[in-house]
Each structure stands twice: as C-alpha cells, then as structure tokens.
Amino acid sequence: MFFNTFIFIMLFSKSIALSPGQVLRYKTSSCNSLEPVYVLENWNSPGGEFGQTTIDNLGEADDQLVRPRRSRDRSPAFSLFTNFTQYRRGRDFIIEIVTSSYFDSFILQARGTTRNNGNNATLVGSFERIPSVAKYVNCFSKERSSVVDKGRPIRLSNMTFTWRAPSTDIGPIKFVASIVVGDEYNIIETEDITFNNFPVSFRGCGSDVTCYRQCSPSSPYTCPSEEVNYMVVISLNKTRDEVIISLGGTAENDTKYIALGFGNDKAELTNMDVSVCYREGNDVMLGHYLTENKYSDLYPHRSPISLETSDLDQTTNFIWCQFSRSIRPETIWDLDLSQPLYHFYFRGDKNNSRLLVRPGTTGTQNNRVRRNTNSRLSLPDPVRIFSSGTKANFSTVFSDIAFRNSSVSPVSTMFWFIATIFILVNKYTI
Structure with missing residues (x-):
C-alpha cells in the first residue's frame, strides 16, 4: 500500500513538473493597448517543450489570468532614457530601458501623439538595432515598429536600442514601453519629443521649390x-x-x-x-x-x-x-x-x-x-x-x-x- 502510494505521488509530481506554466508575454494583440497576454510555456526541455501558446479561453475561473493586472506603482524601478529632445528626419537615435531591478518581459514603441482613423496608436520610425534577446514585431503591418523580448526564461535588465526617425514631420512623438514583473505590468513613457525642421526636406525640389x-x-x-x-x-x-x-x-x-x-x-x-x-x-x-x-x-x-x-x-x-x-x-x-x-x-x-x-x-x-x-x-x-x-x-x-x-x-x-x-x-x- 505504502509503495503504491509512493509511486502515485512520484508520477503526480512528475506530471506537475512537465505541465506548461502561465506567464505574461507581449504579442501582436498588445500593439495598441500595450497589455500583455498569458501564454503557456515550459522550459523543462531546451527551447521550451510547449513553446508559447496564447491562452485565449481559460474559462470563468481563470478570468483573472486572461486579464493581467496593471501595477499601481507610481514610481516603478524602470524608466526610458533618451539623450535628445528633438528628432531629425531619417536620423538614428538611442533609446534605453534603464532599471534598478530585473523584469520579465517588455514591448517598446515610438508613437505619435495622435491616433489614426481606426483609433489605433500611430507608430512612427523604425528600430534598427536591438539586443540579441529581443525581436521585432510589425505592429499594424508597419515594419520594425515595435520591439519585444523573445520570451526566454531569463531576467531582463538595462537595454539599448537604436531608433531611426521618419523622413517626414510627424509632429511630437514619445517612446512608450510596457514592462512585466511577475503577474503585473507597468506602462512608462518619455516626455514629448518635438520635430527639428533641419535638415530641410528635398520634397518638391524642381517643382515647388x-x-x-x-x-x-x-x-x-x-x-x-x-x-x-x-x-x-x-x-x-x-x-x-x-x-x-x-x-x-x-x-x-x-x-x-x-x-x-x-x-x-x-x-x-x-x-x-x-x-x-x-x-x-x-x-x-x-x-x-x-x-x-x-x-x-x-x-x-x-x-x-x-x-x-x-x-x-x-x-x-x-x-x-x-x-x-x-x-x-x-x-x-x-x-x-x-x-x-x-x-x-x-x-x-x-x-x-x-x-x-x-x-x-x-x-x-x-x-x-x-x-x-x-x-x-x-x-x-x-x-x-x-x-x-x-x-x-x-x-x-x-x-x-x-x-x-x-x-x-x-x-x-x-x-x-x-x-x-x-x-x-x-x-x-x-
């Protein structure tokens, strides 16, 4: 009897160890709201046996998991840092996530201050260089408009990105990031960054100017x-x-x-x-x-x-x-x-x-x-x-x-x- 119970406990413990866990990651559904989604992951095997599967319907009992909790912390341990207050057309700029503690997942974007007709965020410019543990996401079909982590079982810390400004005047912009720590996420952003009219555009040369x-x-x-x-x-x-x-x-x-x-x-x-x-x-x-x-x-x-x-x-x-x-x-x-x-x-x-x-x-x-x-x-x-x-x-x-x-x-x-x-x-x- 004791032996059978021991075997049952061992098998039950093994099944729990191999079951996928629910963690917060950023997907294309996060592009507008910056809200992460729960996915199923398991890293008992190299590369993750279950990969990443988005949890779409967990039932009423798991409703809290489907809708992650936004942190109320007004002084988060992380911030966005830029060394420029104006952007110039077609120029590369550095943006950094600076933190005093580890975090689990993130999404980073550059946004215009106005929204498009579909009420989606206006994403501007493109990211040209990103950390090796990050990847591009083409939000709203705009190439390299967003960056997220690759979803690894690692602790993330300070990161540096190179962003290329658009070739035209978009008006004021800001960088926004959503960052996950545990079961909560926090949204941070920079101050507005205005457009520098120089260098002057070549548009209309020979026809208008x-x-x-x-x-x-x-x-x-x-x-x-x-x-x-x-x-x-x-x-x-x-x-x-x-x-x-x-x-x-x-x-x-x-x-x-x-x-x-x-x-x-x-x-x-x-x-x-x-x-x-x-x-x-x-x-x-x-x-x-x-x-x-x-x-x-x-x-x-x-x-x-x-x-x-x-x-x-x-x-x-x-x-x-x-x-x-x-x-x-x-x-x-x-x-x-x-x-x-x-x-x-x-x-x-x-x-x-x-x-x-x-x-x-x-x-x-x-x-x-x-x-x-x-x-x-x-x-x-x-x-x-x-x-x-x-x-x-x-x-x-x-x-x-x-x-x-x-x-x-x-x-x-x-x-x-x-x-x-x-x-x-x-x-x-x-």
Missing part, C-alpha cells in the same frame, strides 16, 4: 540629405512677396562659413550680394555682404538681414540659417529679387588674416544684435564657387545637384561634375 545640393562623387546620384555637405532650399511665402531661404552646410568650427550669392556678373562676381551663415562657438550667425569682384573681400552690407531660425547639429557639424528677403526692394540698399539673377553657392575658410567682419559691424542671431570685433571675410578661390547655369528669378523653379571631387588639391583646378536639372515651372507670378 528651388534647390541646390552638393555631394561627393561617391554619393548616390540622388544626393540624399545624409550625404549633403552644402544645400539651399528657396521658396515663396503665401503672399508671394518674400522668398524664404534655408541655407545649410558643414562648418566644423568657427573658421568655416557657408554662403549664397545673387548677381549679374557670372565671370567677375562684380557687386555680388552675399548671405553668409557661420558659427561662433555653438551659436549660428547670419551676415549680409557685398563683393567688389571675385578677388575682393566681402564688405558688410548696409541692408540688414534677420536670422529667423538657425540650427547646429553637433553630431555632424551641419549648420542652418533660415531667413526671408523681400522680392521687391524696400529701401535703396535692397537688391531687387524680381529680376533674373545668377545664383552662387560656396563654402569658405577663415584664418588669422582673413576674419569675419570689420570692427563695429554687427551680426544678427534670432533678431538679437551681437557685436563682432573680427576684421573681414574673403572669397574662396573662384573655382570653388558654383553658379547656376542661367539667370533666373523666383518665378522659375529649378533643382541643381553638384558632385564635387574632394580629392583634388585646393591649389589645383577643381574638377566638378555637375548634374544640373532645370525644370522651368512658371508656377508663381511675382
């Missing part, structure tokens, strides 16, 4: 924004009486500047009107200048130009100046931009003998005047200045792409392969 971009010969023929080292986007405002100019380029330090010129003399650059974007430490400044000819310094112009928006991407040292200019002159000093003009695009260097502006002149930053005590700014070698193929006013929309051969010495003749596409679209009437 005028664009020029400069890339190296090794860049793709489309010269995408991440390959650009200089670019200009010019558009008209709604009333068509001003041009909005976004001028950007690489300026590794205070000895570099980028410039955009307008003029009638393509050969000698006589009386070229020049807008210059430059750095002073981490500040971005804008100046307005005039040339006597291609061999002269640039002299401060009597007509000021106000810097409306600026940006410095410290990761790439790319600076931006955005400003507006009236098409029709408002004073006797203003250039008439309604007439056909050549466009000139260039970058320059400064050194001890060729500094920025004469003593007593001013630069403008965010409509705030700052005094600059440097001396003057000089043009680069004329072969480094690219000009538009023909004169054009702002009723003519065109798009230029220049591929610069950076291997040529600065003192040698610069080789330029110019892929120029002129799309004459008389879309605006000035």
Whole structure:
C-alpha cells in the first residue's frame, strides 16, 4: 500500500513538473493597448517543450489570468532614457530601458501623439538595432515598429536600442514601453519629443521649390540629405512677396562659413550680394555682404538681414540659417529679387588674416544684435564657387545637384561634375 502510494505521488509530481506554466508575454494583440497576454510555456526541455501558446479561453475561473493586472506603482524601478529632445528626419537615435531591478518581459514603441482613423496608436520610425534577446514585431503591418523580448526564461535588465526617425514631420512623438514583473505590468513613457525642421526636406525640389545640393562623387546620384555637405532650399511665402531661404552646410568650427550669392556678373562676381551663415562657438550667425569682384573681400552690407531660425547639429557639424528677403526692394540698399539673377553657392575658410567682419559691424542671431570685433571675410578661390547655369528669378523653379571631387588639391583646378536639372515651372507670378 505504502509503495503504491509512493509511486502515485512520484508520477503526480512528475506530471506537475512537465505541465506548461502561465506567464505574461507581449504579442501582436498588445500593439495598441500595450497589455500583455498569458501564454503557456515550459522550459523543462531546451527551447521550451510547449513553446508559447496564447491562452485565449481559460474559462470563468481563470478570468483573472486572461486579464493581467496593471501595477499601481507610481514610481516603478524602470524608466526610458533618451539623450535628445528633438528628432531629425531619417536620423538614428538611442533609446534605453534603464532599471534598478530585473523584469520579465517588455514591448517598446515610438508613437505619435495622435491616433489614426481606426483609433489605433500611430507608430512612427523604425528600430534598427536591438539586443540579441529581443525581436521585432510589425505592429499594424508597419515594419520594425515595435520591439519585444523573445520570451526566454531569463531576467531582463538595462537595454539599448537604436531608433531611426521618419523622413517626414510627424509632429511630437514619445517612446512608450510596457514592462512585466511577475503577474503585473507597468506602462512608462518619455516626455514629448518635438520635430527639428533641419535638415530641410528635398520634397518638391524642381517643382515647388528651388534647390541646390552638393555631394561627393561617391554619393548616390540622388544626393540624399545624409550625404549633403552644402544645400539651399528657396521658396515663396503665401503672399508671394518674400522668398524664404534655408541655407545649410558643414562648418566644423568657427573658421568655416557657408554662403549664397545673387548677381549679374557670372565671370567677375562684380557687386555680388552675399548671405553668409557661420558659427561662433555653438551659436549660428547670419551676415549680409557685398563683393567688389571675385578677388575682393566681402564688405558688410548696409541692408540688414534677420536670422529667423538657425540650427547646429553637433553630431555632424551641419549648420542652418533660415531667413526671408523681400522680392521687391524696400529701401535703396535692397537688391531687387524680381529680376533674373545668377545664383552662387560656396563654402569658405577663415584664418588669422582673413576674419569675419570689420570692427563695429554687427551680426544678427534670432533678431538679437551681437557685436563682432573680427576684421573681414574673403572669397574662396573662384573655382570653388558654383553658379547656376542661367539667370533666373523666383518665378522659375529649378533643382541643381553638384558632385564635387574632394580629392583634388585646393591649389589645383577643381574638377566638378555637375548634374544640373532645370525644370522651368512658371508656377508663381511675382
């Protein structure tokens, strides 16, 4: 009798050991609600004998298991960490789950602040690099929009992810995560992360806006924004009486500047009107200048130009100046931009003998005047200045792409392969 009872207990204990357990994991059904679901798992054998089977109907007695409990802890042991407060189109950013204790399962997403017509969460961007114990989930058929753990019998801790921002302005976004500890889950999120308008989009180039971009010969023929080292986007405002100019380029330090010129003399650059974007430490400044000819310094112009928006991407040292200019002159000093003009695009260097502006002149930053005590700014070698193929006013929309051969010495003749596409679209009437 005792022996039979012992055998029965042993067999019963073995059957319990081999039965699948109910644990919380994240599935596609969690994409919108961020609520985990109970699944059946058993890890007595390598890989889990029962795998993961979602529990759909456990009956009324197990109803509490089907609907997991959300934690009421307002100070959870884990949080989301980002080192950026704005996202830029197409750029990679780091997001981390930081915790002071272990957790069991998670789902991570980047969400827009608005929901789509189906009332589902708006998932933005894509995750490019994830930990080895994680996997992608294509929530709402959006590729790599979410990340979950693989469902292993391990304790999870700090994790780092690389997220790629969308190529367009989605508006404010935030990262959200749902994390399981035991039989409870908690939802955490970041503060809103706003969109940085720079780099300016190439959308509409040649049809709605005028664009020029400069890339190296090794860049793709489309010269995408991440390959650009200089670019200009010019558009008209709604009333068509001003041009909005976004001028950007690489300026590794205070000895570099980028410039955009307008003029009638393509050969000698006589009386070229020049807008210059430059750095002073981490500040971005804008100046307005005039040339006597291609061999002269640039002299401060009597007509000021106000810097409306600026940006410095410290990761790439790319600076931006955005400003507006009236098409029709408002004073006797203003250039008439309604007439056909050549466009000139260039970058320059400064050194001890060729500094920025004469003593007593001013630069403008965010409509705030700052005094600059440097001396003057000089043009680069004329072969480094690219000009538009023909004169054009702002009723003519065109798009230029220049591929610069950076291997040529600065003192040698610069080789330029110019892929120029002129799309004459008389879309605006000035």
